[in-house]
Each structure stands twice: as structure tokens, then as C-alpha cells.
Amino acid sequence: MNKEQLKKVRDGKGFIAALDQSGGSTPNALSAYGVMEDTYSSEDEMFTLVHEMRTRTITSPAFDSQYILGAILFEQTMESKIEGMYTADYLADKKGIAPFLKIDKGLADLKNGVQLMKPMPELDALLKKANTFNIFGTKMRSVIKELNEEGIKEIVKQQFEVAKQIIDAGLVPIIEPEVDINSDKKAEIENLLNKEILLHLDQLSSDDKVMLKLTIPTVANTYKKAMEHPNVIRVVALSGGYSREAANEKLKENDGLIASFSRALSQDLRANQDDEEFNKNLKDSVQSIYDASVNK
Template sequence: MSNAEMARQAEFGEGFIAALDQSGGSTPKALRLYGIEESEYSNDDEMFDLIHAMRSRIVMSPAFTGDKVMGAILFEMTMDREIGGKPSARYLWEDRRVVPFLKVDNGLEEAADGVQVMKPMPTLDEVCARAVGHGVFGTKMRSVIGAANAEGVERNVAQQFEIGRQILGHGLVPILEPEVTISIPDKAEAEDMLRSAILAQLEALPDDQRIMLKLTLPEMDNHYKVLIDHPQVMRVVALSGGYSREEANARLARNTGMIASFSRALTEGLSAKQSDAEFDATLAATITSIYEASVAG
């Protein structure tokens, strides 16, 4: 796999990043939305087999190509499995021209100072080394901002950049995801604090190091344009964060240079019970709508 080619696609490729990284905690809900009830599997192994089958069906669908899907974020277990008879990351790049990323966080700590930082990642170096071996281009890790608390926001962002530097040391490009909860009353203020904290951390980042950011769609259009234009930010992508696909697409289209990285909004309307023709048609329409919102700005 050519890292330079993947870097070009990641930075300049049109389209969006598909988030296919539901973890163990969110898998039952993802399967339920896909039309598979918890009564249809009896243990975690069966559950993960079913979610992998769903992800494989999405990735192998005719519309899922690098023309509209710039990249895809994988769950670690997905990276270790095969799609189309190949290791998943290789299939994504070689057969679909979709840049593979890997979710690396271990979930969230309890809330403090209005934020939830990430749990420790004692095996991160080993996971990153395996990801490099699989041909993965970058990583993604999520923390949460639940209030406009300057101290909390700064601590949250500092952790993202600290671990991001560790990931950069493996030659991987980290997507930092300090998610602002969409339902909080002081969302706009939290977004002001977040932008300031990210800019301060970017100042301290060595000039030859570049990151990506995954951020909640902001209250003020183009609020993150200064980050999109920053020379050390390869790309800024948006999470749907609980907005409906229609609302997320509408907000995204108003933010110049921001592209989507949707999970639930991507799988909305897909069902295990659909025929392949119905599934492929539904997914193609979804991909087109998210792609159009991503390139509209």
C-alpha cells in the first residue's frame, strides 16, 4: 500500500469518512437499528459475527468506493478479520480505494469538570504497531465535552494531543475527536473554548507533524474554518452526534471545507431483512446524500 497515495486521498479526496467502529457497548443498538434483535444471538462471539457481517455487506456494496467514501474507521476486531477474502484494511484500500483508519480508544472515564476524558490505553503502542502491519493509515479516538468548562475542555484537548503525539511516533495520522454533546445548553460557548484549546495545542506541535480532527457540527457556521485552514491539520471531519441524517447534512453543507464522518447517520434505513438490491439502493442513496453535503461547503 502506498502511504503517499493514502495521504493524498485523506487530505484532498472528495467525499466523507464512514465510521464503522461501533464497539462492544454500542453494538447491540447498532444491530437493533439494523433489524437484528438481541434474542437473535446468544453471546458476544455471535454478536460480533453479526456486526462484522453488516460491516462487510456495507463495504462490499457497489456504492462504497473511494469516489464518494474517502475513508473508513474500523473497530480493532474488524481490522483483525477479513472482508472479501482479504484482511479488512487491505480490502478497503486495494479493492475499494477507501483509506483505512482504526479506532484505538478504550472508552471514557467518569465525567469530571464537565468532560469525559479517555480511559488509559496501556496497549496503544502494540495496537499501533499491528495497525501499521495491516496497512492502516491513521487512528481515531473519542472523548466528550459536556459543558463549557474551560479547565475541563483544556484537559480533554491536552490528552487528545498527548496521545496523538504517541500515535504520530508510529507513522500513523491520528484523528482527534473531542466531541461536544449536541444537547447541552452552552454548546456554543463550549465550542469557543474547544477551538481555542486546539489552536493552543497546535502551536506546540512540531512543524512536520500533522493531525486530523473530528468535531461536532458547530452552532456557528464555519466556526472551525481556522482549523480547516491550519497547515498542520490534514482534514477536519464532522460527527453526526445524534442529529438526524437530514439535520446533519444540512449543517454540514453550511460549513466550508468540513466533510462528514457519520456512523448512525450512515446506517440509517439499512436492514438485515432487505434484499441485496434494496440494501444496495438504500446505501447508495445515503452515500450520495452525505457525499453531496460534504462537497457542498
Template sequence: MTDDVKRVQAERMTTGKGFIAALDQSGGSTPKALALYGIEPGSYSGDAEMFDLIHEMRTRIVMSPAFSGDRVLAAILFEETMERSFGDRPAAAYLWHVKGVVPFLKIDQGLEDARDGVQLMKPIPGLDELLPRAVGHGIFGTKARSVIGAASEAGIAAVVAQQFELAGRVLERGLVPILEPEVTVTIADKAAAEELLLSSLLAQLDELPADQRVMVKLSLPTVANLYRPLVEHPRVMRVVALSGGYSRAEADALLAEDTGEIASFSRALTEGLSAHQSDADFDATLDAAIQSIYEASTQKDPGPAATPATP
């Protein structure tokens, strides 16, 4: 990737209008994604067939005329997807050169068992090989997820410290990391956990060198605009929201109240899509989903904060 392309992509991710499509289901989340798409676990055997089917789903989404850079700023890919093609072009190259969509790569390898109210990321033993390979594919940035399940000050501090340690390794390779310390939306002390998370993130961001920027992907907050200090932080390229178990309508409504945040939806993006739909019905359903998420990301509601719906 040339420096000129990097600059164009960085500007797009900083100021562009649209959202990020999270197409990075992997491992344990893939059977559920396929089931929601109308392909039940009993209809395939083994991981290889499962990943072939999920790639067919992703290919149908990405190659749909509804999916393009006029509303979709970027897409997050699973590692195996990065090594495959959309049509006759490598996946990341197709996204950027055909669709005008910036490619990101999910790099975490899943979660440790819960401790101190959180789940840290498992070690990533092949990271030093993976990151240069991602650069070679034209990947712009990475995404790594950990989970917060309680308002535990020690646990949240550990999650954020791990996220920034990994982000440092990503930045060294010239890639832009998306930090994803997801707060489980169903916990009773969600609002308190979000306050602790915000404080910990700001402290770490203030320590970053002036020439480094990251992105942050967060659960939709209990209090609208809680994360506005992150949106305005000079070390933050973009704050993006995950749907976290809400329906698309619920997630869109909550996101519309958070000024400066854009969506990075996965399940909410694919809601309503089916392997059994005709191409016309599939494209129409996807177009409606993309439009609603685009509007929630770009047309903000100035009204009072809403009470989050129960996922």
C-alpha cells in the same frame, strides 16, 4: 505500507472529494447499532455472536457496489474488524486495494466517568502493541474519542491535552491521528463549549512540529464555519464532522454550511439499512445515503447559518 502508498493516501485525505465512513461501533454501542439494523438483542447471545453479526453488517456495507473510493475517502474500523476479512482479503487491505478507501483504526477503549463536565478517555494499556500491528495491517491513521458535556474551561483543556498526548504517540509510529473531542449536541451551553474547544485546539496545534499533521473530528457547530481556523491550519490534514445524534437529513444540512469540513458519519450513514432487506434494496438505500453525505461534504451552501435541529 510503502512510502509511495503513504503519500498517495495522505494526498487523498488532504484534498480528496468525499467523506469518511465510521464503521467502528464497539462495546456498548454495538447492540444499539444492531437494533437499528433490525437485529434485536434477544436474537443473539454473548459478545462473540454479537460481534459476528456486526461484522456481517459491515461486510455487507463495504462489499456493496455503492461503497467505493469515488465517494468514500476512508473508513474507520474497530480493532476486531481490522483482524477480520472482507471477502477473502484482510479488512484494511480490502478497503485500500479493492475499494480505494483509506483505512483508519479506532484505538480508544471507552470513557472515564464524567468530571469537570467532560469524559476523558480510559487508559489504553495495549497501545504500544496495537500501533505496530495496525501499521502491519496497512492502517493509515487512528481515531480516539472523548466527550465534552459542559462549557468547562478546565475540563476542555484536560480533554484536548489528553488528545494531543495520545496523538504524539500515534505520530511517532508514522500514523495520522484523528482527534475526536465530541461536544454533546444537546447541552445548553454547546456554543460556549465549542468556543473554548476551538481556542484550546488552536493553542495545541501551534505547538506541533512543522512536519506533523493531525485530523480533527468534531460535532457539527452551533455557528456555521466556527471551525474554519482549524480547516486552514497548516498542522491539520482535515476537519471532519460527526453526526452526533442528528438524523442524516439534519446532519447533511448543517454540514453543507461548514466550508472545508467533510462528514465522518456512523449512525447517519447506516440509517435505513436493515438485515431484512434484499440485496437490491440494501444497495439502493446505501447508495442514496452515500450520495447525500457526499453532496453535503463537497457541495457547500453559502447561505446563512441555520439553527441546529434538536436530535
């Protein structure tokens, strides 16, 4: 574990940028960026275009360690280069930003009101590769859609089991059991989720360090005890489909909670913008998310 990056992520002011759209969500990300599906004819072409989008974002002067503590990457982005350097090295060495890697392989079918992560038989190999590419931490997403105690317990159990595997590989796991913002029992789900998270945190050894990435709660400061837990480096929030403006307002209500936004970060960026407009829009986005993360 990189101690300098650990200190920055744990103690720094700022937020985590989520740049980890993968195969299933990449067409939507490109479409939102103004690159339609009829402009590419293969997966390779698609990933070339999305890497160009990510490169433009990361190399922008607005993508600055004064505001951004870390960035979450997709595996193919990790294996690609920016200005002759692998992306994680560029982030760390040129930008002073800690690199994270999305490791899950998507969601299983809905069962007991939740979508667990699909099996990851290649995880050990991926974690070895992540260390080779100088990755600091990882992120893995599952989703809770309904108030179902059995499903919520199962989703938290799976997240912490995989987190332990990541810790043993010398990386910092971001545990992400997302709660669907459209659930009519969202607050009740979050109360149960919070209890389960705290139970599993208490079972970690003192040296085990994790991060949590959670949907901004309906009831402000629901996750306050988790933030204060000695095994938790940081708790970050996903935007979950909220607009940037709505997500920022909700974030401000939660003491100590910082952003890890994806769509909300990039919602005003377009491929046809010149550098001046692109950089201005990204700067405005970064500044607003930073302000919501640190001004409590």
C-alpha cells in the same frame, strides 16, 4: 504513512465513513439494523453478526471511493477478513479507500464536565498491530458535556498527548473531542474548544500531521482557522445524534467541513432488506452525505 492515501484524504472530494461501533455500542448498532439481542447469545456471535453487517456495507457497490475517502474500523473488524482479505487491505486494494482504526477503550466517568478517554496502557502494542494490518490512521473519542474550562483544557491536552504517540508510530491521528449536541451552552463550549485546539496545533512540529473530528458547530465556520492550519490534513464532522437530514443541512453551512458519519450513514439499512433495496438505500445515503460534504 501511505503517501497515496494521504493525498486522497487531504485533497480528495468525499467523506469518511465511520464503521467503528465497538463492544458497548454494537448491540445498539445491530438493533438499528434489525438484529435484536435475543438473536445472539455470546459476544463472539454478536461480533460475527456485526462483521456480516460491515462486510455487506463495504462490499456494496454503493460503498465507492468516488464518494468515500476513508473508513474507520473497530479493532475486531481490522482483524477479520472480507472475501479472504483483511478488512484494511480490502478497503485499500479493492475499494481505494483509506483504512482508519478506532483505538480508544471507551470513556471515563464524567468529571469537570467532560469524559476523558480511559487509560490505554496497551496503545503502543495496538499501534504496532495497526501498522502490521496496513492501517493509515487512527481515531479516538472523548466527550464534552458542560461549559467547564478546566475540563475542556484537560480533554484537549489528553487528545494531543495521545496524538503525538500515534504520530511517532507513523500513523495519522483523528483527534475527536465531541461536544454533546444537547448541551445548552454548545456554542460557548465550541468557542473555548476551538481556542484550545489552535493552541495545541501551534505547539506541534512542522512534520506532525493530524486530523480533527468535531461536532458540527452551532455557529457555522467556527473551526475555519483549524481547517487552514498547516498541521491539519482534514477536519471532519460527526453526526452526534442528529438525523442524516439534519446533519447534512448543518454540514452544508460549514465551508470545507466534510462528514464522518456513523448512525447517520446507516440509518436506513436493515438486515432483512434484499440486496437491491440495501444497495439503493446505502447509495442514497452515501450520495446525500457526499453532496453535503462537497457542495458548499
